[in-house]
Amino acid sequence: MKLNDILKGIETVSVSGDMNVEISDIQYDSRKVEEGTMFICIKGFVSDGHKYIKSAYEKGARVFLVQDEVDDIEGCTFVQVADTRKTMAEVAANFCEHPSEKFEVIGVTGTNGKTSITTFLNEILRSDNKKVGLIGTIKIFDGDNEVVSNSTTPESVDLQKIFKKMIENRCDCCAMEVSSHSLELNRVDSTDFKIGIFTNLTPDHLDFHKTLENYRNAKEKLFHKTSEANIINIDDCGGEVIYSHIKNLDTKCYTYGIEKEADFRATDIHSDASGVSYTLNGPGFEEKIFVPVPGMFTVYNTLAVIAACEVLGIERRVYVEGLKNTGGVSGRFETVPNDKGISVIVDYAHTPDALENVLNTAREFTKGNLISVFGCGGDRDSEKRPLMGEIGQRLSDRCIITNDNPRTENPEKIIDDIKAGLDIERHNYEIIYDRKEAIEKAIKNACEGDTVLIAGKGHENYQIIGTVKHHFDDKETAREVIDSL
Ligand SMILES: CC(=O)N[C@H]1[C@@H](OP(=O)(O)OP(=O)(O)OC[C@H]2O[C@@H](n3ccc(=O)[nH]c3=O)[C@H](O)[C@@H]2O)O[C@H](CO)[C@@H](O)[C@@H]1O[C@H](C)C(=O)N[C@@H](C)C(=O)N[C@H](CCC(=O)O)C(=O)O
């Protein structure tokens, strides 16, 4: 595509060089540049893309999108804009010919439940013979190929390229997780969302957003980008605020919940180890729902899924059957089978709210002791650590605090932060840094009727120590321990 076309509708500060030049690719990472690539210089949190102009040039880039004033290079084109991160999303959508406008993109945001909701939606839409693209924490599926994700929501350039591939692969729709980082960092600008779903807002990522209000405002951005419908959890305090801001927009707004009046409301709820059942009270209809995934959060997540299905015109029997037959979500309240009479559950709870929910859910069907194993990630929100410590200790009979992904932080510092929330007079906790040893001890000491809840890493098959990803899988580790009993 010609540079002129890529820049259509884009406000520039200055331009120098040939604007009629052909661009074969766009990249924001100099390491991925090839001949004919346009290189976009982002001022990051760690580094500055402007520092890599020379290396991008050496790899064949002759066109640069910059924010700073930079020295000219002979034979090169420089386009200066006010904010390259913002412009990058527009450029990416132009370069990929606005693929998100060509199918139905459903965006899900909120602290917890995004992966669960997109997974359920994907299953149901597929069972309705739709070709579905998926973008989220666990994987990206472009209608043809599946790759493991390295973020929840990709950078705008990658995102638009994925949408384009989905269109080429004839996807009808895309179920996508929209993280607050992505909304704040313009990754989903120039994306046309048909439906936006809000799950809940509880403390997380305050290292990045600083206040809960900023965090909520970031999430709210999604609901100003949607063209067909917004679907909001009205029982959630954050949801209530967002609803009050968006209810009068042109985009239709539906609410869901249990406690308050809502367009999609669950009543007669029963939850046990086999799953949840409830009566769905939709606009003008009632339906019995069963989902073989335990926990009140499953009720909320599936209400959101049902509301989206109704907006998409999916027949009621299709989603009722789809939910009844769901295979669950990898690493979300997933049971590791064994014949020892112990419930071993792997869950991705990595926020105070999620940990509280899963422990309460596990308690409901635990006849003996509830033993939890958890930690907190490094280089992430440290405010949630003492809260998780307090919740983990209070709601478990015994808890083992261990490493999650320490990343570049000192594991001792992370665990000290968690310990700050503990009642150290109660001797029902233990610290075992090595996650494998922690899981081993929890399972080996469990008796028939006990539950061992291993929280925080869910589907992850790695542990990040420093900057190195080591193979580590909670489910695999638990299975090995069980086999050795
Ligand atoms: C805070 C944050 O989100 N940071 C993201 C941001 O990094 P950054 O702006 O700091 O980039 P940087 O490292 O300073 O580099 C600046 C620029 O120089 C470029 N560069 C750098 C080195 C080089 O040799 N050549 C080169 O061109 C980089 O590609 C970049 O364009 O832009 C990068 C490129 O897109 C992201 O990889 C990076 O995500 C980091 C790794 C990250 O950990 N993000 C997490 C917090 C995140 O986004 N999480 C949410 C999930 C939250 C949830 O759901 O719970 C997510 O959506 O995944």
Ligand SMILES: Nc1ncnc2c1ncn2[C@@H]1O[C@H](COP(=O)(O)OP(=O)(O)OP(=O)(O)O)[C@@H](O)[C@H]1O
């Ligand atoms: N609706 C919900 N409300 C509260 N907790 C939930 C909800 N749904 C799931 N959880 C809990 O949160 C954990 C993470 O769920 P899920 O992976 O669906 O969330 P997510 O929003 O995708 O998280 P991430 O931000 O890491 O991508 C689950 O393992 C479960 O413990």
Ligand SMILES: N[C@H](CCC[C@H](N)C(=O)O)C(=O)O
């Ligand atoms: N999407 C979340 C994942 C957290 C998972 C947990 N295992 C950790 O490493 O903190 C984040 O980036 O904060």
Ligand SMILES: [Mg+2]
């Ligand atoms: Mg997720």
